[in-house]
Amino acid sequence: MEKKIFELSDLEAKKLGEFFKERREKLGYSTNYIEIHTGINKADLSRIENGKKKKINPIYLKQLSKILKLDQIEVLNKVGYIDNEYMPGGALFEEKYNFKLQKNDILELEKLQNDITLYFKDKKIDLDSKKKLLEAMTEVFYEIKAEEKK
Known part of the structure; x- marks a missing residue:
């Protein structure tokens, strides 16, 4: 269906x-x-x-x-x-690392992003710092996945 x-x-x-x-x-x-x-x-x-x-x-x-x-x-x-490509990382990282994440990888990344977001929701962290943290975490995630694909 x-x-x-x-x-x-x-x-x-x-x-x-x-x-x-x-x-x-x-x-x-x-x-x-x-x-x-x-x-x-x-x-x-x-x-x-x-x-x-x-x-x-x-x-x-x-x-x-x-x-x-x-x-x-x-x-x-x-x-x-809102499509994933417009989220922190998205198409930019796919282009940089020259591969697309599989569905289970995307779910894993979303869980990590959600966990870190929930952690910082109650903390004193400005939105710009949060975005930078999410982007850095996403980049590390892509690096790990790219290494695994080799």
């Missing part, structure tokens, strides 16, 4: 929902709090967090990113609104 544009697979929707729910709970926010401060009703939030909503309104993603203190670009990338 062909994937529909801007529609998450069951697995992608489940992972994204878990990601949002874990972050919301980590921050100590209730679903009522999210509804009051974003305008996203609890029923929609529940469907998102439980992986039942496959097409998510970009405005919801923007609001959730803000309230959950997440990078909007990364969230929009997770759901396919």
Whole structure:
């Protein structure tokens, strides 16, 4: 079955929902709090967090990113609104190292980027420093993968 544009697979929707729910709970926010401060009703939030909503309104993603203190670009990338080539690294690194990452490599890189992003979300680090750190980490990742391919 062909994937529909801007529609998450069951697995992608489940992972994204878990990601949002874990972050919301980590921050100590209730679903009522999210509804009051974003305008996203609890029923929609529940469907998102439980992986039942496959097409998510970009405005919801923007609001959730803000309230959950997440990078909007990364969230929009997770759901396919922004292609990987426009993310830190992307096509620039593919061109530099003359190869494309395999799907499992991309997933591994995304997990590393997400882990480092979550780590620094609660720390005092400016956005420019965070971007530089992500780019350096991505470059090291590509170097390792390029070496493995030899």
